[in-house]
Amino acid sequence: MIAIRIQREDFDIADEIAALDAENTGAVATFTGLVRKEGDLTALTLEHYPGMTEREIARIVDEAQNRWSLLGVTVIHRVGRLTPGEKIVLVAVAASHRSAAFQACEFLMDYLKTKAPFWKQEERNGKAQWVEAKLSDDKAAERWRD
Amino acid sequence: MIAIRIQREDFDIADEIAALDAENTGAVATFTGLVRKEGDLTALTLEHYPGMTEREIARIVDEAQNRWSLLGVTVIHRVGRLTPGEKIVLVAVAASHRSAAFQACEFLMDYLKTKAPFWKQEERNGKAQWVEAKLSDDKAAERWRD
Amino acid sequence: MTLLYFAWVRQKTGRGEEQLALPDGVKTVSDLAAFLKNRGGGYGEAFADLRRMRVAVNQDHTGFDTPLRDSDEVAFFPPVTGG
Amino acid sequence: MTLLYFAWVRQKTGRGEEQLALPDGVKTVSDLAAFLKNRGGGYGEAFADLRRMRVAVNQDHTGFDTPLRDSDEVAFFPPVTGG
Numbered sequence: 001m002i003a004i005r006i007q008r009e010d011f012d013i014a015d016e017i018a019a020l021d022a023e024n025t026g027a028v029a030t031f032t033g034l035v036r037k038e039g040d041l042t043a044l045t046l047e048h049y050p051g052m053t054e055r056e057i058a059r060i061v062d063e064a065q066n067r068w069s070l071l072g073v074t075v076i077h078r079v080g081r082l083t084p085g086e087k088i089v090l091v092a093v094a095a096s097h098r099s100a101a102f103q104a105c106e107f108l109m110d111y112l113k114t115k116a117p118f119w120k121q122e123e124r125n126g127k128a129q130w131v132e133a134k135l136s137d138d139k140a141a142e143r144w145r146d
Numbered sequence: 147m148i149a150i151r152i153q154r155e156d157f158d159i160a161d162e163i164a165a166l167d168a169e170n171t172g173a174v175a176t177f178t179g180l181v182r183k184e185g186d187l188t189a190l191t192l193e194h195y196p197g198m199t200e201r202e203i204a205r206i207v208d209e210a211q212n213r214w215s216l217l218g219v220t221v222i223h224r225v226g227r228l229t230p231g232e233k234i235v236l237v238a239v240a241a242s243h244r245s246a247a248f249q250a251c252e253f254l255m256d257y258l259k260t261k262a263p264f265w266k267q268e269e270r271n272g273k274a275q276w277v278e279a280k281l282s283d284d285k286a287a288e289r290w291r292d
Numbered sequence: 293m294t295l296l297y298f299a300w301v302r303q304k305t306g307r308g309e310e311q312l313a314l315p316d317g318v319k320t321v322s323d324l325a326a327f328l329k330n331r332g333g334g335y336g337e338a339f340a341d342l343r344r345m346r347v348a349v350n351q352d353h354t355g356f357d358t359p360l361r362d363s364d365e366v367a368f369f370p371p372v373t374g375g
Numbered sequence: 376m377t378l379l380y381f382a383w384v385r386q387k388t389g390r391g392e393e394q395l396a397l398p399d400g401v402k403t404v405s406d407l408a409a410f411l412k413n414r415g416g417g418y419g420e421a422f423a424d425l426r427r428m429r430v431a432v433n434q435d436h437t438g439f440d441t442p443l444r445d446s447d448e449v450a451f452f453p454p455v456t457g458g
Contacts, residue, residue, distance in 0.1 A: 014160035017178065026182045031244060032163065032174040033375055049298055049367060052351035077374060089375055098177060098255055106248050109375060118374025119299035130300050133371030179458055195381055195450060198434035223457060235458050255458060264457025265382035276383050279454030
């Protein structure tokens with residue numbers, strides 16, 4: 001089962017893993033991204049490109065399914081204003097074997113970071129600033145090119 | 147925070163991730179191993195070596211902390227009789243950055259599989275049989291040797 | 293065509309979306325970016341340095357040499373930072 | 376010394392734990408395994424093929440050439456299959 005959701009609301013990781021439940025699932029790898037509790041950071045606001053976001057994530061999930069034998073994938077990405085400690089993103093992958101689950105989960109995160117049209121704005125001391133893209137994220141995604 | 151638990155009872159993944167909560171956590175990677183719903187498999191029974199299990203897992207977690215900058219690690223491994231769909235093991239790793247969280251989580255699973263003294267017995271059609279160790283698990287663990 | 297702007301591009305242009313008839317002489321995304329830059333003001337700022345900007349045509353990531361048609365949806369935005 | 380058996384080793388020997396004074400001539404884990412095999416019956420079966428068996432001394436994974444003392448805790452078991 002494939003689920004892709006862009007939402008303002010929080011999510012429950014245990015519920016999402018339970019929803020992935022499929023015959024033959026032996027391994028579930030998840031990644032959760034959170035707003036760091038860090039110095040003067042008071043909030044992150046996430047903007048996205050409705051329509052393209054869902055398409056782009058669906059494409060990335062398709063690509064993961066081509067590469068690995070997967071039994072279920074859930075991608076949830078929150079938008080709007082989030083405060084430190086709040087969850088931003090969940091990628092959960094179910095597979096028969098752990099290697100496929102781990103690799104697909106990491107692949108999905110690397111591609112989400114570099115392809116899915118989201119933008120983060122940080123608030124520090126009442127000042128808002130757009131987060132710059134990281135070269136390390138591009139490099140992480142490049143690993144998967146053959 | 148490091149938590150290592152060997153228990154008969156089930157666990158809640160969302161609660162475990164929430165308990166990992168630490169300053170600066172930006173990334174949480176988890177792995178959950180489950181009893182497969184597969185053909186004639188009716189149950190798995192897990193036996194372990196009390197005392198050594200906890201020591202061995204603590205050693206593996208130490209090694210992971212030496213290799214990566216981690217903010218929290220939780221390892222829960224169940225023992226006793228488990229039926230298809232039930233959770234067997236959880237490894238959850240919190241870090242500032244996703245690469246450390248993913249790598250440490252995979253490392254911990256590879257070492258758990260090959261070092262922690264647990265043994266699985268399968269029940270199929272009322273017959274119990276000990277699970278054979280897999281060469282692929284040894285190979286997975288060997289990747290991490292320098 | 294429909295033009296969409298996100299993140300700081302949206303803030304500089306002062307709008308998230310606008311409709312535009314494909315201007316004369318605009319054949320590619322590059323041409324369109326030059327046209328928008330020539331409006332000056334916030335547009336001039338937004339399109340001053342295309343190395344900092346990315347583009348999608350009809351919701352596909354693409355390059356600035358992509359040819360355009362009047363029915364296209366063209367989005368300009370900074371490199372993405374989700375996840 | 377304390378001897379511990381797990382999984383099919385436990386099933387073949389018919390017990391999970393036993394106390395044993397370090398037998399004469401037993402200097403290493405190999406010697407101990409040979410001693411136990413010589414008991415015959417389930418022990419003979421359990422220790423028939425040491426390639427299928429692993430050992431821990433005082434809760435550390437180790438090899439069959441490890442020297443033993445009377446105060447040691449020695450565990451015999453198949454390759455582990457947890458996780």
